[in-house]
Amino acid sequence: MLSQQEARKEETRTKILGAAMWAIRTKGFAATTVDDICRHAGVTKGAFFHHFPSKDSMAEAAAEFFGDFANKLFGSAPFQSEQDPFDRFMGYLEFRREILQGTTAEFTCLLGTMVQEVHLSHPDIREACQQSIWGHVETITPMVAEAKAKYAPTAVWTPESLALHVQAVLQGAFIMAKASQKPETAIESMDHLIRYVEFLFSENQENRS
Amino acid sequence: MLSQQEARKEETRTKILGAAMWAIRTKGFAATTVDDICRHAGVTKGAFFHHFPSKDSMAEAAAEFFGDFANKLFGSAPFQSEQDPFDRFMGYLEFRREILQGTTAEFTCLLGTMVQEVHLSHPDIREACQQSIWGHVETITPMVAEAKAKYAPTAVWTPESLALHVQAVLQGAFIMAKASQKPETAIESMDHLIRYVEFLFSENQENRS
DNA sequence: GGGATAACATACCGACCAGTTGGTATTTAT
DNA sequence: ATAAATACCAACTGGTCGGTATGTTATCCC
Secondary structure (H helix, E strand, O other), X not given: OOOHHXXXXXXXXXXXXXXXXXXXXHHOOOOOOHHHHHHHHOOOHHHHHHHOOOHHHHHHHHHHHHHHHHXXXXXXXXXXXXXXXXXXXXXXXHHHHHOOOXXXXXXXXXXXXXXXXXXXXXXXXXXXXHHHHHHHHHHHHHHHHHHHHHHOOOEOOOHHHHHHHHHHHHHHHHHHXXXXXXXXXXXXXXXXXXXXXXXXXXXXXXXXX | OOOXXXXXXXXXXXXXXXXXXXXXXXXXXXXXXXXXXXXXXXXXXXXXXHHOOOHHHHHHHHHHHHHHHHHHHHHOOHHHHOOOHHHHHHHHHHHHHHOOOOOHHHHOOHHHXXXXXXXXXXXXXXXXXXXXXXXXXXXXXXXXXHHHHHHOOOEOOOXXXXXXXXXXXXXXXXXXXXXXXOHHHXXXXXXXXXXXXXXHOOOOOOOEX
């Protein structure tokens, strides 16, 4: 049971992290100022530093926040009710393709954006980003593993490497969409990825041990 | 014929752009200061602003510089002498996998790093990055088109979309390598990509019109 | 060789930014 | 009811950064 105070604190914290998420996705981590975040969140700087000891540690929290946000989004998506593991995996991929709409800041990944900037200069933030990305991979690897056991048990690739590859393609697709300012560029990459996965689970492939 | 002065100017300019390339790949664009670049290039701030009117316009030049650098690297790589277009394309992919070694700053792409940060805030830099990326794609699309004409003439995908997909996978692989601090993560994605391309040009695929 | 110009160098400035300080309002515990 | 603690606020600070103003030196052209 949350007290009135605790509930309010949590709300403010969420407002800050949400604003940070938006700002970092549009401008990058280094270019977003604490004042930017406060302005968007509708709080003062005092509140910000009451909740987080530094901008950097807020970024760590934002990485975790975004990871939880994403896992909730995909965890409650319609494809999860598919019975067959391959159908579920394909549903995941098609769902990820479908949400490539609107502005880049809306469908783009905070973790990829941030880790790219800070991977050498801010070890703690990098670590937090990796945790969140690999945490998401852990939620989809079982699905891939089940599908593999059923449809491609002798294939040479591992379920985890495929799950990681999916994330890599998405991250790359985001960059290409940002460069071209067209979500279509990202969608076309997802089409290639989906074609690849269909091949991996089809019967006439040759990559067996 | 370059005069002594012009040659020296070009050299200093190159030193600055080289230093910028290194700094931006390790820290990102916003976090690298003009002083950083000058220190690494061994020039003073006066020299920097003699060559470039602003940090932003230097970034545009750096994007072009990196694009030329990459095209020279791949243009003179051994795989270019392969006769068969498919072999040449596979040689390109394997070459790109092979150079995924050393520190992330060494094999990573300046354009992807920079465009991610500035795509909304600095339209001119974004444009320059897109030009360089798409410029590289233009150099490999003919190779893909030839290979397709020879081995997969009726396939539904276009050569350009595949060339773009290759860049997307690489960009994503870079991000994953940065997040995990292991080049192997990127290499595994390249393995999946290579397997996909082999499939596209094999005979038993089903994606024909 | 000398005047013009391009290629640097140094010292500095105003704006900005992460973080602090010292306080107030609200909630909680007794 | 009241004291303690928590949540929040506004003004300020020390340092940093992009850019400039003002030299100084090397090269070029005649």
